[in-house]
Amino acid sequence: MKKNNKVKENYLEKIPLKNPEINWTTDDNGIVTLEVENKGIANKIAQKLLKKPKISFIHLDENGSFVWPLI
Template structure:
């Protein structure tokens, strides 16, 4: 029983899921752009008085775009890392640290959640 709970706490075993409210598109060059609507009182204030945009466009780099397109709610981070290594080779090093940080950032901004 203890072994199962330890395995479920491993970050690489987590399964990322894209949140539904994030719109995204793939450009002709294969790069992904996330379109994030800026909601809330602070954002409305900034839009009105500081001419900030209603939608922010977040452009992902080649590796981030590759990973974003692979997120399907069934692959865990470890499976995704094998595909990234196959695609990018040594360019992805240090692989696990980079992917862990990438998913942590996506999660902190609410772009993904993890399957429970």
């Protein structure tokens, strides 16, 4: 039998990074909106068959909008 030699990671030591391909804007209320392009074969099929958008707009809540510019 093999021993399970998994190393436990401390997620507090991880440093978040922004993806440079994701554009973002801030509105007058300070809410951040992320513009994410839908890539990949499954998204291409969904765009053709289900009329899904090429770009998704993700609106962050107050906490996410506060943290996003700090990253």
